[in-house]
Amino acid sequence: MPHELPKAYDPSAIEARWAEYWVKERLFEVPTSKIPTRGKTGQGWGTRVFCMQLPPPNVTGRLHMGHMLNHTQMDIMARWHRMRGFATEWLPGTDHAGIATQMMVERQLASEGKQRRQMGREAFVERVWEWKRHYGGAIAEQMKRVGDSVDWSREYFTMDENLSRAVREVFVRLYEEGLIYRGKYIVNWCPGCLTAISDLEVIHEETPGKLYEIKYPVVGTNEFITVATTRPETMLGDTAVAVNPRDGRYTHLHGKRVMLPLMEREIPIILDELAQPEFGTGAVKVTPAHDPNDFQAGLRHNLPQIDIMDETAHMNQNAGPYAGLDRFEARERVVADLQQRGLLAGMKDYVVPVGKCDRSKDIVEPRLSTQWFMAMTKQGKNGEPSLAARAREVVERGEVRFTPENYKTIYLHWMENIHDWCVSRQLWWGHRIPAWYCGEHQHITVARETPAKCETCGSTNLTQESDVLDTWFSSGLLPFTSLGWPERTRDQEIFYPSTLLITAYEILFFWVARMIMFGCHFMRDHKQDASIKQASGFADRADDSVPFREVYIHALVRDAERQKMSKTKGNVIDPIEIIGKYGTDATRFTLAAMASPGTDIAFNPARTEGYRAFANKIWNAARFIFMNMERAPHNNPTLGKTGQGWGTPQTLEDRWILSRFHRTAREVNEALQTYRFDEAAHRVYTFFWGDFCDWYIELSKLRLNAEEPEVAQTALAVLTSIFDGALRMLSPFMPFITEELWYALYGGKPPLKSIALAAFPEHDDALISDNLETEMSVLQDLIVSVRQIRHDLKVEPKVSAPIRVFVDDGVRRLIEGNHEAVERLANVSAIAFVDSELSKVASARHTARFDVVVEYEKKVDAAAERARLEKDLAKMEAEQANARRQLANEQFLAKAPEKVVEGLRKRAAELEVLLEKARSAIGALG
Ligand SMILES: [Zn+2]
Numbered sequence: 001m002p003h004e005l006p007k008a009y010d011p012s013a014i015e016a017r018w019a020e021y022w023v024k025e026r027l028f029e030v031p032t033s034k035i036p037t038r039g040k041t042g043q044g045w046g047t048r049v050f051c052m053q054l055p056p057p058n059v060t061g062r063l064h065m066g067h068m069l070n071h072t073q074m075d076i077m078a079r080w081h082r083m084r085g086f087a088t089e090w091l092p093g094t095d096h097a098g099i100a101t102q103m104m105v106e107r108q109l110a111s112e113g114k115q116r117r118q119m120g121r122e123a124f125v126e127r128v129w130e131w132k133r134h135y136g137g138a139i140a141e142q143m144k145r146v147g148d149s150v151d152w153s154r155e156y157f158t159m160d161e162n163l164s165r166a167v168r169e170v171f172v173r174l175y176e177e178g179l180i181y182r183g184k185y186i187v188n189w190c191p192g193c194l195t196a197i198s199d200l201e202v203i204h205e206e207t208p209g210k211l212y213e214i215k216y217p218v219v220g221t222n223e224f225i226t227v228a229t230t231r232p233e234t235m236l237g238d239t240a241v242a243v244n245p246r247d248g249r250y251t252h253l254h255g256k257r258v259m260l261p262l263m264e265r266e267i268p269i270i271l272d273e274l275a276q277p278e279f280g281t282g283a284v285k286v287t288p289a290h291d292p293n294d295f296q297a298g299l300r301h302n303l304p305q306i307d308i309m310d311e312t313a314h315m316n317q318n319a320g321p322y323a324g325l326d327r328f329e330a331r332e333r334v335v336a337d338l339q340q341r342g343l344l345a346g347m348k349d350y351v352v353p354v355g356k357c358d359r360s361k362d363i364v365e366p367r368l369s370t371q372w373f374m375a376m377t378k379q380g381k382n383g384e385p386s387l388a389a390r391a392r393e394v395v396e397r398g399e400v401r402f403t404p405e406n407y408k409t410i411y412l413h414w415m416e417n418i419h420d421w422c423v424s425r426q427l428w429w430g431h432r433i434p435a436w437y438c439g440e441h442q443h444i445t446v447a448r449e450t451p452a453k454c455e456t457c458g459s460t461n462l463t464q465e466s467d468v469l470d471t472w473f474s475s476g477l478l479p480f481t482s483l484g485w486p487e488r489t490r491d492q493e494i495f496y497p498s499t500l501l502i503t504a505y506e507i508l509f510f511w512v513a514r515m516i517m518f519g520c521h522f523m524r525d526h527k528q529d530a531s532i533k534q535a536s537g538f539a540d541r542a543d544d545s546v547p548f549r550e551v552y553i554h555a556l557v558r559d560a561e562r563q564k565m566s567k568t569k570g571n572v573i574d575p576i577e578i579i580g581k582y583g584t585d586a587t588r589f590t591l592a593a594m595a596s597p598g599t600d601i602a603f604n605p606a607r608t609e610g611y612r613a614f615a616n617k618i619w620n621a622a623r624f625i626f627m628n629m630e631r632a633p634h635n636n637p638t639l640g641k642t643g644q645g646w647g648t649p650q651t652l653e654d655r656w657i658l659s660r661f662h663r664t665a666r667e668v669n670e671a672l673q674t675y676r677f678d679e680a681a682h683r684v685y686t687f688f689w690g691d692f693c694d695w696y697i698e699l700s701k702l703r704l705n706a707e708e709p710e711v712a713q714t715a716l717a718v719l720t721s722i723f724d725g726a727l728r729m730l731s732p733f734m735p736f737i738t739e740e741l742w743y744a745l746y747g748g749k750p751p752l753k754s755i756a757l758a759a760f761p762e763h764d765d766a767l768i769s770d771n772l773e774t775e776m777s778v779l780q781d782l783i784v785s786v787r788q789i790r791h792d793l794k795v796e797p798k799v800s801a802p803i804r805v806f807v808d809d810g811v812r813r814l815i816e817g818n819h820e821a822v823e824r825l826a827n828v829s830a831i832a833f834v835d836s837e838l839s840k841v842a843s844a845r846h847t848a849r850f851d852v853v854v855e856y857e858k859k860v861d862a863a864a865e866r867a868r869l870e871k872d873l874a875k876m877e878a879e880q881a882n883a884r885r886q887l888a889n890e891q892f893l894a895k896a897p898e899k900v901v902e903g904l905r906k907r908a909a910e911l912e913v914l915l916e917k918a919r920s921a922i923g924a925l926g
Pocket residue numbers: 190191192193194357358359360361362
């Protein structure tokens with residue numbers, strides 16, 4: 001006996017309950033104890049493996065629409081694979097998120113009147129941990145609530161002890177291999193956050209500014225060299241002026257020096273390609289400590305590097321009389337002083353590409369500092385390819401594949417132009433760099449554990465490096481550190497490389513590229529269990545060092561007007577709010593259905609409302625089916641074996657719904673195989689709502705109400721088993737309502753603990769029939785036509801009217817065989833077959849397969865009828881013209897698939913007939 005369902009579908013009541021149940025029952029865990037040892041695969045849980053890493057959300061995070069899309073797609077893939085018998089491991093975790101978390105806690109401190117620096121490092125870090133214990137679990141709770149089928153038994157935090165140990169191991173190994181080094185470098189410095197930030201964290205904005213032209217007197221002459229700059233204050237740190245050796249204007253000045261104005265310091269004129277004769281005067285100032293290109297030129301010419309600013313972007317003692325000034329005050333003073341001395345040759349408006357800190361929006365200052373770097377293009381000691389070369393090669397060879405494919409080009413282009421990665425950050429929250437300096441000589445000791453003495457001089461006076469590692473350093477290691485690395489574990493043999501990564505474009509370089517680099521380096525000797533690899537469909541991939549085999553880059557979620565969501569615009573849609581209103585299932589379904597490849601999603605809550613109605617439709621279908629099961633308890637079919645034991649199909653509609661079901665299963669499986677979430681969602685939707693609810697249930701009512709119990713029982717058997725299969729097919733998209741209804745279908749005792757563990761429908765080609773579906777579509781057309789005519793003629797719903805049809809013999813037999821269905825669904829009292837076309841009759845409907853007329857004496861509104869017919873006629877004429885044009889186009893004929901051309905010819909022939917009929921019907925109206 002099925003459970004009785006409440007009359008109204010209320011997602012909030014259902015969803016929280018199942019979310020809790022799935023976690024409590026540990027349904028999605030793949031415990032190590034269940035993992036077969038080598039050589040025994042193929043037992044228990046099967047050898048096909050599907051593994052996925054979660055882009056770890058920040059511990060400070062809250063679920064936003066981008067996550068919701070990402071998580072929906074990941075969960076669909078996880079559930080779909082699990083239901084198809086893959087051992088499915090989806091690893092959850094959170095990222096400690098250096099800057100973001102530190103800033104959040106600092107803000108909290110500020111509201112208490114406290115400051116990080118007053119507290120000291122240890123107390124502050126403890127405070128962050130405390131914050132994490134209190135608030136850090138919010139995002140994981142949200143993931144549980146939206147139904148993410150992750151393995152919570154393997155949840156990690158990137159600062160967990162075992163992961164931190166792995167980070168130190170990686171750092172030490174790279175240092176020993178000469179791939180991590182300490183160096184002076186121009187970095188992007190944020191004077192607000194007081195830290196170096198990566199190129200990727202700098203946003204460039206075109207900002208109105210000024211271009212200043214400054215005259216530098218050439219020593220021993222009356223000449224000047226004029227240089228241009230948008231940041232005149234940096235001239236205080238100039239150590240040369242460069243001209244191009246090819247530039248004839250300056251040949252006579254080669255080897256001379258200029259007097260740097262304001263600082264009264266002599267600096268050389270150097271010959272360098274940095275100066276381009278085509279631009280301005282062709283001479284440029286060189287400030288190695290404050291510009292990345294000048295820095296490189298400085299290295300080429302051995303120029304001094306004069307740092308004129310402190311970490312807060314105020315001038316320091318190297319700026320002479322300007323010391324103490326903020327950089328923008330200094331700019332004004334410098335310009336005024338130059339003007340006073342007659343050395344300002346020009347000043348004009350100019351659009352300056354200003355780099356700003358992604359977080360604090362401060363203007364980034366290129367700054368010379370000592371940082372830790374990871375070498376990207378340096379070969380290994382034994383000539384092994386560099387990190388970047390390996391990461392490029394595996395993508396070129398297709399060991400890692402991108403969908404959509406164009407991301408491969410973007411990735412490769414980036415890898416070819418890569419710079420060394422500055423991995424140190426001036427923060428307190430994060431993995432502190434495992435390097436120690438001795439007080440005597442500043443020797444560096446890099447070690448896995450805190451060393452007792454300096455490895456060079458033996459001094460015990462050691463201080464640990466205060467910088468921490470970039471957050472992406474530890475998250476880049478997750479594909480193997482989350483599986484127990486540096487130990488070699490059975491987990492790694494099974495789940496590494498993971499199968500699929502679904503992520504956003506914005507972290508392609510931050511994260512995806514780094515994972516590939518780290519994976520290819522540290523897992524270079526790794527071999528995946530051969531039988532698992534083969535069974536999982538990757539026998540053709542040679543390289544097992546890559547962190548994942550497939551990468552799917554998802555779109556952006558924008559608002560309904562296709563605007564990017566932003567707090568400042570106030571157009572941010574909160575998924576939790578949408579879920580509260582329409583339910584998680586409807587929200588998930590919206591995101592899946594709108595995810596067409598390569599196109600951003602214009603999220604419109606109206607769509608979600610529509611899918612809420614879809615869920616409601618399914619709910620009502622279930623209520624109808626359960627009511628019938630209760631009414632005939634002794635005739636109940638035995639369910640028990642999901643996916644099997646279909647009631648034997650008896651009628652056209654039974655065979656038709658089976659054909660539709662199997663066709664849909666095929667289409668959904670094919671679509672998901674190629675990440676066509678939209679296509680898959682669309683197919684399930686059309687089947688469930690259209691074929692099953694609108695047609696099949698209506699058709700089955702005849703038999704469910706039949707006098708003979710066997711007829712009713714068979715009908716119920718097919719109906720319930722199709723319903724069972726349809727629920728399973730929908731389950732990855734709408735896990736909550738399908739779980740609820742599946743449990744109810746089995747009276748609270750389903751054969752498995754969850755529909756998520758039941759089999760996903762696989763199609764059977766033998767049950768798919770084009771002919772059957774065509775026959776059924778003729779009946780559907782006929783029923784819809786009669787309904788339409790009745791509507792036009794304003795026939796009262798309670799009046800049953802006779803119809804006349806003109807058809808060929810085949811269709812006549814079809815209609816005769818299913819006359820009860822036509823009568824019931826189209827409210828027809830009798831069907832008469834006639835020998836001639838019905839085109840002369842007003843209000844007749846014509847299709848290529850039949851003409852039909854409803855006998856109803858009410859006067860026809862000739863004018864309205866004519867208008868309708870003429871509208872149809874015009875539409876068909878346009879279609880015909882279009883078809884003719886295409887069929888006459890040789891290019892089209894050469895390119896289009898045969899099936900398409902064939903279909904077009906057929907349609908053109910049909911149109912001939914239909915147009916003729918429509919014209920004579922108009923004539924008949926007089
Ligand atoms: Zn900043």
